[in-house]
Amino acid sequence: MTHKTRLLFIGTLFCFLFTLSVVHADEWGTIIIPPDKPIKIGLGAMLTGDYASMGIDIKNGAEMAVQEKGTILGHRVILQAEDDGCAGPSSVAIAEKLCNDPLVVGLVGYMCSGGSKPASDIHNKYKVVMISPSSTALELTARGIPIFFRTCWNDKIQARRAAGFALSRNWKNVAVLHDKSDYGQSLAEDFAKHIRNKGGKILALEGITRGDKDFSPVLTKIKPLRPQLIYFGGMAAEGALIARQMKRVGIKAHFMSDDGCYTxxxxxxxxxKATTGCYVTYAKEPDPAWVKRFEARYGPRQTFSPQAYDAANILMMAVEKVAKRQADGSLVIGKKALRDAVSKTEYEGITGKIAFDPNGDRTGSVVVIYEVVQEKGERFFKPMQF
Amino acid sequence: MGHLFDPIIIIDQIINGLTIGGIYALIALGYTLVYGILFMINFAHGEIYMFGSFGGYAALTYFVNTGFAEKHVVISVIAAFVVAMIISSALGALLERIAYRPLRHAPRLAPLISAIGASIFLQNVMMLIIKARMQVYPDVIPESFIEIGKISISYFQIFIILSSVLLMVGLYLFIQKSKIGKAMRAVAENKEAAALMGIDVNRIILITFVIGSALAAAAGVMVGMYYTQINHMMGFIPGIKAFTAAVLGGIGNVAGAMLGGYFLGIVEALGVLVMPAEYKDVIAFSLLVLVLVFRPTGILGEVVSERI
Incomplete structure (x- = not known):
């Protein structure tokens, strides 16, 4: 081989290797974690404000998973929690920030459906995978966004279960309230649809404002309609006040709400005391051994910490599966590969078996009806046989 | 729709309206007193109300935790009011001294901006103190209600309506009969002339802030006890609603603020009967716009509201 042909040979070899590496590169691009840099898991939840205890609970769940994991392929894993205020504008800002952070591999969140919806468009732009532990609104998985997953349920199931329970108790005259959010309103309307379809009557369907504290005018308006049940689609701050104030204006109906009130x-x-006898819907109780571990560390669990724990674990497992360790110690993670790994999850989590359907919804989720009961001087959520 | 005009429901709604209206009126008095004397809107007034509410919360929680509240309910509640009023009055006086007095002769936009700054500052101070989470007033008074025929009134509502009326009557008498009240009216009419007559204008202004803040604190404790949930942003919406009430009655006019508060509360409650409930706030702010367009001096207006 002459000098010239050898050069040519090496040249073609390089070209060949280069094209090979292009073929193997991810079509959505890659995340590169340099050596000695941590892997960041993002988190978006309301950490200040009226629903902060729910958001802090989510943060604690994810934090526990991340700290238990410690490292992935020699890189430390850290949680970067941001306060999304349970609303669109701040979630979008956080999405832009985290998606542009080169060390963020994916995100647990967002907490509220109203935040997840606009934020998922941003995540889709940058193809950064997100797993929400708590956004249950119907439309989130109906918009063909490939990077959105959730470890909670779809409100389709929640509304159907709640309506089925109401009808099984023969509560056919129902007044429905909601908080005008993406979450509360779609849930309440879906609930009302189920009641109507099964021969029940919706006496009123009214919106209230998040953050308001006085609901006596709307409850006084509902009172003469004599409902057997008041269903509320929304969060605990308002739900607790409605349960209290309906007794105050003299409504003797039952009260039922959703996972937003399971805290x-x-x-x-x-x-x-007004909440004793109220009904809420939520998932099956998580693994009791895990709850014990969690509560020893953070105090009483509120709502979605188990779902957040599972979501963080699924994300970290997917990273571990697709990350390629380079000779210099850096990690290369294909974004499409990561998304595909998450979507193919088969995982026995603390909230039960987790797998996703093509839309990103969790398959086989179960929604349970809970009643607030008082036993031995303690008031708590007790699962109902239904 | 027939049931909506059932007189029982209308009476129930009027009672709801009087309850929240009394609270609006108490806060509105603070706006109106300050405007009457200084011709400025104290936009930090909602935060003074919020601090009062937290003061009452801290006192009541302390009494419940030490077991004192179980034996002496009435004393605990009165003490909570006193603590709240002291905290808010001190805050009001401090605000006047730090944020407004140095700007007394500045262009009139300056104190307004200073007030908005103070408002944001105070919200954030409370946010840091309470870690930005909702706090819940302890249940001290057992919830019970009386039913007269088909109308049900809770003792709380009676308590709020009566005590707000009592406070307002007290204030009215104070302004009309007492020596300080007379001085306040004199300062409102003409500061220079009042000073020439030997009235310490700065002292009267300080007293005005203290009185307005104490009334807001009372409203804050009532709201805490009745609606139970308080947070660091709680002053914002009631602050604007009370401002609306003050403008409605004619800002600067004490009787007008009371009237405006009750009027706004009742209109909100009755409006819900004919409109979807989600428009409750829309009703209040549409009223504000309408009054500003067609009768800027308010219902009883006497001070021309061109000042701001």
């Missing part, structure tokens, strides 16, 4: 601190304790 001991903001619903049972904040609502006082």
């Amino acid at each position: 001991k601190k903001d619903f049972i304790q904040a609502g006082g």
